[in-house]
Amino acid sequence: MTENKRQFKAIKGTRDILPPDSALWNWFEQTARNTFESYNFREIRLPIFEETELFARSIGADTDVVNKEMYTFNAGQDADAKEDAVASQTYSLRPEATASVARAYIEHGMQTLAGNVKLYYAGPMFRRERPQKGRYRQFYQVGAEVLGQSDAPGIDAEVIEMVMTFFKRAGLTRTTLHINSIGDNNCRPQYVEKLREELRNVAGQLGPDSQRRIETNPLRVLDSKLPDEQPVIEKLPRISDHLCDACREHFAKLKEEVSLRGIAYQEHWRLVRGLDYYTRTTFEVIAEGLGSQNAICGGGRYDGLVELLGGPPTKGIGFAIGTDRAILSIQESKRRPQLPGLAVFVAWMGQPAYPTAVNITRKLRDASLAVELPPEEMKFKKSLGLADKLGARYALIIGEDEVNSGTFTLKRLADSEQKKLSEFDLLEYLESERRGSV
Numbered sequence: 001m002t003e004n005k006r007q008f009k010a011i012k013g014t015r016d017i018l019p020p021d022s023a024l025w026n027w028f029e030q031t032a033r034n035t036f037e038s039y040n041f042r043e044i045r046l047p048i049f050e051e052t053e054l055f056a057r058s059i060g061a062d063t064d065v066v067n068k069e070m071y072t073f074n075a076g077q078d079a080d081a082k083e084d085a086v087a088s089q090t091y092s093l094r095p096e097a098t099a100s101v102a103r104a105y106i107e108h109g110m111q112t113l114a115g116n117v118k119l120y121y122a123g124p125m126f127r128r129e130r131p132q133k134g135r136y137r138q139f140y141q142v143g144a145e146v147l148g149q150s151d152a153p154g155i156d157a158e159v160i161e162m163v164m165t166f167f168k169r170a171g172l173t174r175t176t177l178h179i180n181s182i183g184d185n186n187c188r189p190q191y192v193e194k195l196r197e198e199l200r201n202v203a204g205q206l207g208p209d210s211q212r213r214i215e216t217n218p219l220r221v222l223d224s225k226l227p228d229e230q231p232v233i234e235k236l237p238r239i240s241d242h243l244c245d246a247c248r249e250h251f252a253k254l255k256e257e258v259s260l261r262g263i264a265y266q267e268h269w270r271l272v273r274g275l276d277y278y279t280r281t282t283f284e285v286i287a288e289g290l291g292s293q294n295a296i297c298g299g300g301r302y303d304g305l306v307e308l309l310g311g312p313p314t315k316g317i318g319f320a321i322g323t324d325r326a327i328l329s330i331q332e333s334k335r336r337p338q339l340p341g342l343a344v345f346v347a348w349m350g351q352p353a354y355p356t357a358v359n360i361t362r363k364l365r366d367a368s369l370a371v372e373l374p375p376e377e378m379k380f381k382k383s384l385g386l387a388d389k390l391g392a393r394y395a396l397i398i399g400e401d402e403v404n405s406g407t408f409t410l411k412r413l414a415d416s417e418q419k420k421l422s423e424f425d426l427l428e429y430l431e432s433e434r435r436g437s438v
C-alpha cells in the first residue's frame with residue numbers, strides 16, 4: 001500500500017492565529033469585553049449557523065452577502081432535520097450576528113426585560129468573499145446591539161462613544177468616524193426612486209455592476225469605489241436633502257449628542273452600508289494604513305428588523321468591529337501593547353533539585369505567573385540558552401547549593417542581575433513585579 005503523504009493546508013480565506021499573535025487577539029477581545037461591560041452590555045453567545053431564511057430576510061435577498069457570499073448547506077444532511085420535516089430547508093454559516101441577536105430577542109421574549117436590552121458578542125463570521133489583505137472568508141467580529149422601545153439619539157451616540165472609547169483603549173487612535181442618516185420607511189423609498197431615475201439617466205457612464213444595481217439596489221451604487229464612476233456619483237441626489245422631518249431631527253440631535261461627548265466625526269453622505277436592515281443612523285470607523293479594506297467597524301440603526309422577523313415593534317442599533325483588521329492596524333502602528341509573556345524558566349540541575357523545582361513551579365503558577373519547567377535535566381548553559389530563546393524574563397536556578405541552603409537564585413535575563421531569595425521573598429518579589437508589569 002502506498003502511503004498518502006498529502007499535506008493539508010488551511011482552506012483559502014481561513015487562517016491559523018498562532019502565538020504570540022493569539023495573545024494580542026485575546027488581549028484585544030478582553031479589552032472589548034471590559035469596555036462593553038463598563039457600558040452595562042452583557043454577553044450573548046449565539047449559534048454559528050442558522051436558517052438561511054433568517055439571514056435572507058434580515059440582511060436582504062438582493063445584497064452581496066446573501067446573494068453571493070453565504071456558506072449554505074442542506075438541512076436534510078442532518079438526520080434530525082429529516083425527522084423534523086425540515087429536510088428541504090437550508091442552513092447557513094452566519095455572515096454576521098445582528099440577525100441572530102434579533103432572532104434570539106424574539107425567541108426569548110426579551111421585550112419583557114427591564115430597560116433597553118444591551119448585548120455584545122465575539123466570534124467568527126463567514127463570507128465567501130475574494131480573500132485579500134484584511135478580507136477573509138472566516139473572519140472575527142466583536143459587536144454589540146441595543147434593542148428596546150426607545151430610538152433616542154442619545155442611544156446612538158452612546159454606542160458610538162463606546163466604540164471610540166474601545167479603540168482608544170486598544171491603542172487605535174488614528175481612526176476616522178464617518179456618520180450618516182439613510183432615512184426610514186417614510187422618506188427613503190421616495191429618495192431611492194429619485195436616485196434610480198437619476199441613475200437611469202447616467203447609466204451609460206457606469207460600469208456593469210452599478211448598472212445592475214440601478215434596478216436591484218440603487219443605494220449600493222453610492223458605495224462604488226471605481227474611479228471612473230466617482231464624478232458621476234458626486235452629482236447624484238443626496239439623502240440628506242430628502243430626509244423627512246422626523247429623520248432630519250433625529251440626525252441633527254445625534255450629531256449634537258456625539259459632539260457633546262467630545263467625539264470628532266465626518267458626515268459622509270455616501271455611507272449607505274451593504275445590509276438592507278438599516279434605518280436612519282449609519283456609521284463606520286476607518287483606520288489608517290490598511291489599504292482598501294480599511295473599515296474596522298460598521299454599524300447603524302435597524303428599527304424595523306425585529307418586526308420583520310415576526311417580533312413586536314422594536315427599535316435597534318448596533319455595530320460590529322472587524323477583529324482581523326483592527327489587529328492588523330495595531331500591528332502596523334507598531335504600538336503593540338506590552339503583554340505578559342513567559343515569566344520564569346526553572347533551571348534545575350541534579351535529581352535532588354527536581355522535587356523542589358516541581359514544588360516551587362506549582363506555587364509560582366498558583367500566583368498566576370507563566371512558568372516553564374523542563375521535564376528532563378539539562379546542562380546549565382543549555383538551560384539558560386533555552387530560557388533566553390523562549391523569551392523568559394527570569395531564570396530560577398535550583399542546584400545543589402540552593403537545595404542545601406533552602407534558597408533560590410533568581411537571574412534576570414535582560415541584565416543577568418542575580419539575587420538569592422527565600423521562597424517567601426521569591427514569591428513576594430515576582431508577584432509584585434507581575435502586578436507592576438501588567
Ligand code: HAM
Nearest residue numbers: 096098135136139295296297298299300318319320322
Ligand atoms: P459589516 O459592515 O458587514 O457589518 O461588518 C462589520 C465589520 O466586519 C467591517 O467593518 C469589517 O471590519 C469586518 N468585516 C466584514 N467582512 C469582513 C471580511 N470578509 N474579512 C475581514 N473583516 C470583515 C455587520 O456585520 C453588521 N452586523 C454590523 C452591525 C451590527 N450593524 C448593526 N449591528
